Amino acid sequence: TNGTMTKNLKVLVSSNDYPPTALKLLEDHFTVLQSRYLNFGQEGSTLGREEILKLIPGCSALVWISNLPITNEILDAAGAQLKIVSTVSAGYNHCNPEELRARGIQLTNTPNVLSPAVAEVAVGLILSASRRFTENLDQVRRGEWEIGFDKVLGQDLRDSTVGIIGLGGIGQAVVKRLSGFDVARFIYSGHREKPEAKALRAEFVSQDTLLEQSDFIVAAVPLTNETKLMINKETLGKMKPNAVFVNVGRGDLVDQDALYDALKNKQIYAAGLDVTTPEPLPKDHKLLTLPNLFVLPHIGSATVRTRREMAELAANNIVNGLTGKPLLSPVKL
Numbered sequence: 001t002n003g004t005m006t007k008n009l010k011v012l013v014s015s016n017d018y019p020p021t022a023l024k025l026l027e028d029h030f031t032v033l034q035s036r037y038l039n040f041g042q043e044g045s046t047l048g049r050e051e052i053l054k055l056i057p058g059c060s061a062l063v064w065i066s067n068l069p070i071t072n073e074i075l076d077a078a079g080a081q082l083k084i085v086s087t088v089s090a091g092y093n094h095c096n097p098e099e100l101r102a103r104g105i106q107l108t109n110t111p112n113v114l115s116p117a118v119a120e121v122a123v124g125l126i127l128s129a130s131r132r133f134t135e136n137l138d139q140v141r142r143g144e145w146e147i148g149f150d151k152v153l154g155q156d157l158r159d160s161t162v163g164i165i166g167l168g169g170i171g172q173a174v175v176k177r178l179s180g181f182d183v184a185r186f187i188y189s190g191h192r193e194k195p196e197a198k199a200l201r202a203e204f205v206s207q208d209t210l211l212e213q214s215d216f217i218v219a220a221v222p223l224t225n226e227t228k229l230m231i232n233k234e235t236l237g238k239m240k241p242n243a244v245f246v247n248v249g250r251g252d253l254v255d256q257d258a259l260y261d262a263l264k265n266k267q268i269y270a271a272g273l274d275v276t277t278p279e280p281l282p283k284d285h286k287l288l289t290l291p292n293l294f295v296l297p298h299i300g301s302a303t304v305r306t307r308r309e310m311a312e313l314a315a316n317n318i319v320n321g322l323t324g325k326p327l328l329s330p331v332k333l
């Protein structure tokens with residue numbers, strides 16, 4: 001489109017860490033303001049907040065590159081012309097969706113483009129937790145390798161049952177990626193049966209069946225009121241003693257005290273987390289004392305290509321939304 005008609009519209013990009021190709025998509029149409037601060041994932045960062053509050057008045061759209069909450073304060077400061085919030089993430093639990101809906105502001109996210117990258121991390125966590133990379137790497141770093149036949153013995157993915165909690169884009173991508181590992185059975189739980197499951201030979205089961213029968217459990221659901229703390233003392237209690245639990249969704253899906261106890265008491269075998277509460281996890285957090293836990297600093301979508309594609313999708317949502325075309329990936333509010 002010809003940008004001359006829309007150049008008077010202001011778009012705020014919430015961080016200085018935004019790929020140039022995506023920035024250009026916005027700059028071709030709009031006047032772009034950009035926060036100087038890198039605020040992605042910096043919980044409690046006040047520097048970014050003040051900058052956002054200073055820049056947002058009068059903006060028609062906001063590109064949100066952060067896990068920090070979009071507060072009422074930010075929306076109030078924006079003013080009534082704010083039409084679209086475009087979060088550069090699949091998850092939108094931090095985007096204040098009820099308030100956006102009440103104010104008639106549209107929300108877009110970036111599903112699908114990140115599924116392959118997040119699924120790769122899920123596979124990485126499955127392998128690193130089941131083969132106990134944390135304590136094995138620790139042996140290497142200490143120069144104290146166990147040399148006996150009976151080393152730290154892991155669990156096989158071969159002939160196992162893999163249970164996916166939430167067979168959405170990410171869950172499906174995990175099943176696809178595991179198809180070369182001779183997994184015996186894929187099962188999944190969720191609201192309803194997914195048409196895509198058939199081709200993946202994944203079987204719909206109740207959550208209890210999934211917890212009781214899976215050797216590997218992957219949580220790939222968004223954080224909602226319903227999924228919050230779904231992995232807790234009770235649900236961990238239903239898992240097998242050899243179970244490996246992996247979370248690539250949100251930290252708050254898990255009651256971390258209960259997970260700590262289950263791992264400490266060897267009630268389950270191991271866990272791999274890409275997401276925690278809080279982020280960053282303090283370095284003296286008790287979870288990090290566990291040899292059977294492997295933790296990553298929320299890198300699921302962090303590849304060059306994926307971050308670029310997320311950023312471009314977020315930009316194109318705004319271009320479409322502010323030039324009268326259909327949004328590419330609207331969130332149903």
Ligand SMILES: O=C(O)C(=O)CO
Nearest residue numbers: 088089090091300301
């Ligand atoms: O897209 C998301 O929801 C993320 O967690 C970013 O990696």
